Amino acid sequence: MSTNAGGKKVQMMDAATMVLASMRKMGISGIPRNYELVYEALNSSNPALTRDFDALGSHPTQAALDAVGAKYFAHHHKKTVVEGAHDKITDELETMLRTLRKEQSSLESYTRLLGETYHRISAKSTSSSEILGGIIAMLSSATGDTMEQGKVAVQEMVERAVEMEQVKLELDEYKRIANTDPLTRLANRRAFDDALPEIYNSRREAMYHALIVCDIDHFKKFNDSFGHPVGDRVLGVVAAVMRSTLRKDVFIARTGGEEFAVILHGTSQDVTMEVAERIRAAIQKTPLRNQKSGMDYGPITVSVGVCMASDAENATDLYNKADIALYMAKNSGRNQVQIFSDTMAGDIDKNWLIYRK
Structure with missing residues (x-):
């Protein structure tokens, strides 16, 4: 009995060593789902998995590994509620930042136009009527564009805020369920x-x-x-x-x-x-x-x-x-x-x- 157990232990160690060595050679990150994928692929218990894994090449990307992993080990690749909410929040924040950058660019253009108008006013060679006409035209154009872009930016910000509030509600509900005893509906x-x-x-x-x-x-x-x-x-x-x-x-x-x-x-x-x-x-x-x-x-x-x-x-x-x-x-x-x-x-x-x- 002891010899058998010892043999199995050595066998397991050899398998683990082989998996680790292969992962290092192929530049695969040491995260749990990668260990399972590489172990099963090298173990040849599933020929289809082994073929798909070999097709990835000598230095597969994490995205390629995850694509194969999701096909054969869906339980390790399902997004949790928290992960999904994190992705949503990240997307909303990126959209808000893009909106703010566009708004900042619009204000910078407005400032530049005002500066040009000031320089024209300061130029002695320009007549009063030309100055006045130029000021009205430039400021009307710039102000109108800026106000319109400002409205769009505000609307986008409101939409992002509403969507982020929805994410918060989903997280609050997830926390409530996780902290509730299902039988009595009291806190757990x-x-x-x-x-x-x-x-x-x-x-x-x-x-x-x-x-x-x-x-x-x-x-x-x-x-x-x-x-x-x-x-x-x-x-x-x-x-x-x-x-x-x-x-x-x-x-x-x-x-x-x-x-x-x-x-x-x-x-x-x-x-x-x-x-x-x-x-x-x-x-x-x-x-x-x-x-x-x-x-x-x-x-x-x-x-x-x-x-x-x-x-x-x-x-x-x-x-x-x-x-x-x-x-x-x-x-x-x-x-x-x-x-x-x-x-x-x-x-x-x-x-x-x-x-x-």
Whole structure:
């Protein structure tokens, strides 16, 4: 067995060495999609690919490589939303710059005409009527051209601005989708991890912030007893109750399987505890029934942990301490709210580590 494994390892190293040597010889950039293309072409697993690759010659361009790559490995050559938006923005900016350059050229011509008119006025050999006629003709022509070109430039700039605004909207929508939990429509863990550290942007204001973490009690029983669709329904009910209980500007996220988090700004410990208790009570009062059969799946309860931002050093410490308070709520009988205190640290044993997993 060991000899076999060793032989395969040497074989893989030889293949990698051959690919790298070929890429260096042909002047091919060392980017991931090129490695795959060259490896497969040299491996001869796809004769058509090998023929197309050989047809590129001894020093293929990146565009030629990408053309072959897109034909056989489309998954590496699809543009992402962000890449597409970047290309759009680049095109719009180039168009705007061209417009501005044309406008600058027009203004330079206008300035040149005014300078010529000034010199004609200064020339003693020119009669007053000629001067006046020349001024009117030249300024009328120059001003008219400049105004017309200015209108075109403004219109082009407006069109570019509208198109760039559309790109911004597309990017905003992409970010919203990427930061949203598809099941509950709340913010997801990625969005939570971005939002929590902002609490500590100002140490002075950190004392007025708080973190609440909630975990659905006996959630596994819903899945085991009634199936995952009912478990998903439980998550949806909890999310809906939290949304209706809290203000619209409060940050709520689903941070794990059955765990949720709430970030409160501009709050005190008393207010935070009131909010946490309001969430717990509202969820307990919400029935979970099958609308068609009338079956009652039983009450939903949550355990809640709270930590004030002033009691933690940073975002990681804040989350860990709120999690400790949540564990204490679970360990003390569930369906209750606990706030972190320094005395809890001594009460936590190795079982907390098991709970966190």
